[in-house]
Amino acid sequence: MQTGYYAATGGMVAQFNRMDTIATNLANANTAGYKHDQLITGDFARLYKEARDTLPLNNNTTESAQFLNRSLSRVPQITDSYTDFSQGTLQKTDNTLDVALGKEGQFFAVQTPQGIRLTRDGLFTLNGDGKLVTKQGYEVLPNDYFKSKSTITINPQDEIVTIDRNGLISNNIPGSTKMVANKQLMIVEPQNLRMLKKEGDGLYIPDPAEELTPIDNSGNVMQGYTEKSNVNAVNEMVALVEANRLVGMYQKAMDAQMNDMNRDAIEKIAVTHR
Incomplete structure (x- = not known):
């Protein structure tokens, strides 16, 4: 041989x-x-x-x-x-619904037809129903999703929309500058990143053996920024x-x-x- x-x-x-x-x-x-x-x-x-x-x-x-x-x-x-x-470079976009995470290992949670998935792509937008979605149309989940089963809805007519460092979304009352709290983005931090599986479209399948626990005070959400690829x-x-x-x-x-x-x-x- x-x-x-x-x-x-x-x-x-x-x-x-x-x-x-x-x-x-x-x-x-x-x-x-x-x-x-x-x-x-x-x-x-x-x-x-x-x-x-x-x-x-x-x-x-x-x-x-x-x-x-x-x-x-x-x-x-x-x-x-x-x-x-590892963290990619953060680029300022000044777009209201562009959101980035300033710490590696944390993810946004979104709802897909196959179930809940995780992503680092925070280039969000509003669909025809005013729901906050990803570029692919997947609904972005709030931190109370497991209790309320509701998603994040923003009135397209709202002139002012802010997202604080913990992911809390606020919008103004129509015709005024007074801000009212809306939903808070669900931020999760898996314990074992090696158990995440890529699914395409920037999505990751979480470890089914690990319960997803929302972080209420992540302090790493940055509005008006996007995280570029780390390639x-x-x-x-x-x-x-x-x-x-x-x-x-x-x-x-x-x-x-x-x-x-x-x-x-x-x-x-x-x-x-x-």
């Missing part, structure tokens, strides 16, 4: 996966609140060492190790992936070029294994002497 060929193939597949992730990051470089993904590359040997003690070989682990293909064990593998939830386009482009070059190197290695070495084998080893 030409182990070098399989090692190069595994390395090429790993770089293809890496390029897909980088392409997704670059495509969302200008998406508000987007958090970039990262892959971790390892090898089969490490995975084997982590799992061999749990294999159903109680007394044969040592003996079975002699059959481990040492060349194949070094094939690069995508061993894990994670999302970088560093320069770093991603450098990584894309690196991955592309590695694919080329693996391709040459595969070609050498299948063509040059096989040709040598045919021309030299298979020579018969009369």
